[in-house]
Amino acid sequence: MFQVKESDLTIQNKYKELLAFYLQNQNEAGLYQAQQYSKVLLDNKTSPEDLVSLHYSVLEEVFPDIPEQVKNSFEFLLEVMIGYGLAYREHQILRNRQRELELQIDVAANMQQTLLPKEIPVLDTLDIGIISIPASKMSGDYYYCVKDDNGCIGLAIADIIGKGVPAALCMSMIKYAIDSLPEQRMQPGALLENLNRVVANNVDESMFITMMYGSYDSRNHEFYYSGAGHEPGFYYHYDSDEFEELYAKGLVLGVSRKATFREYKRVVNKGDFMVLLSDGVTETKVDDRFLEREEITTIIRQFINLPAQEMVENIYRELAQIQGFTLKDDFTIMILRRKV
Template sequence: MSNSISIFFNLYLESGDETNLYQLKKWSDEVLAYGISPDEVVAIHRKALLSQSTKVSNSMVLALEILMTVMITYGTDFRQSLMIKEKQMELQTEIKKASKIQRKLLETKVPQTDYLEIGICHQPAHQLSGDLYHFNENNGGISVCLADVIGKGVPAALIMSMLKYAMLNTPDTIKSVNSLLSYLNDVTVEHLSENMFVTMFLGVYDKLNGSFKYSSAGHEIGFFYQAETGKSQDLYAKGLILGIQKEEVYREYEQMLQIGDIIIILSDGVTETRVADGFIERSELKRLINKYHCLPAQAIVDQVYHSLAALQDFKLYDDFTLIVLKRVR
């Protein structure tokens, strides 16, 4: 590479042919790719100039030596920047691998039943998601979980995997949603690092009596749409976020569902949709739910997501997870 630059540099000095100058410009575009530092470029320039038969003034030589000396420090920084760029590329490759593994570990099957429609939209803001959702179907009905780690990146991904493993290995003695939340809280306290916490919503729909029992650990408040009145209201629940203290007791709430009624569960990436003067109002979410309530559950989710995404030019600032449960029988 350096020999090629010298050749074309000499040819241009001797002939003044702009074809050789153009070739030098072409090589200069590849200097970064070949890792030639600025001081090396100046040294090549000096060597080519001194090799000319025409006498070069002493002041010109001194000027080039000064420039080369200055460029040595700059060249060191240049080489360091190349090393950092290479490490960043390696890190991106590792993150892509971790993202693929995370998706596999957190994979969950969305139940398909004739009594309850389920719609889900999960859009991570980055390659690694800080949101976890999970479904489980049994003879009695369907359970649903939505969790959000306060913190992102690899640590959040590891916490999600830990919680998923804990849910899949829950002791048989745990029967209610609030006792399960207490169990997961103890697991979180034991294994979570400092300054990292988890919000979580747990719910169970009973297909026999149409009840939806749920508990929350500091999670974003959802919504309940009542078909009879055509109105949406907050699905109120409160509780301490996971990871603060052991043996926390959580309250269990209950909401009865009639045919057409809808439960909406969401992460804060939904309520923190950005608009010109801040974040979207919850009243706007209620309006969208009321507008699309007659659609199937998945269509409701899709319409709400596209409506909110359009408000912020389809740029996500946080993980977006929206779940809709709609009783149809």
């Protein structure tokens, strides 16, 4: 192996030796030595135009009687390689920047995963299923599902209007803001008001967050919820076998510091379930149109007798298949069902 960081004279002499060997023998051994020496040229940061100039200089020594036209052709080649070298270096710089950006995105994507619940809460009276699939490495969807010491569930689904690293940072802010308000987890309206102030004070004006937050009291089976401009979910009535829109009126988080959020309440009967979702679910496209909400409930109904986790997984597969398994937006769906 050749030593790197050789002097210009050493490089020229070695190149002359290798070229002379190849021209004399014209075999695989000569080509292999040339390939190996290219590593030395790279380590010494020899540019393409420098290599052409080196080759021409060595060629003049080996063949002093080179025709004038051949010499002129090397001058032409040298000019071409100067332009090529500049373009190549610019390409390398852009490629390195792209690699750095991809590395940052990977780090942010891994950070996002640490912000999501590690496991789904387990209660004797509830069946919970959650699936969240990003359309790309970084997701703009966030979900939250935590059980407190009283066996009550706080759950949320949010969509950050914005992608990439800023969305990941915003997601971390939401997660820790909710965690810092344990006394309000059972008060969705008050919790959203506090989150709204946090978002308005700390997030750029170009970014907004929609959210549906709910709390389920397993002691009396009451579900309280509030919305901040988020996609309406569904409520399924077991007794009547009917779906109803789970709608909660409210401004998107971050629009106004003084926004208030109405709190809604439902008594959950045995077999009833709530469906919270992101717009990646409702904006599923068939040909050139979005699925109607009634079509989505028809798909949910196909899997209604399965456990909640199997339900959400099958719903995802069905909707992904409709889109040719190419998600146009992040996909998140949560189902919370009171056991019969």
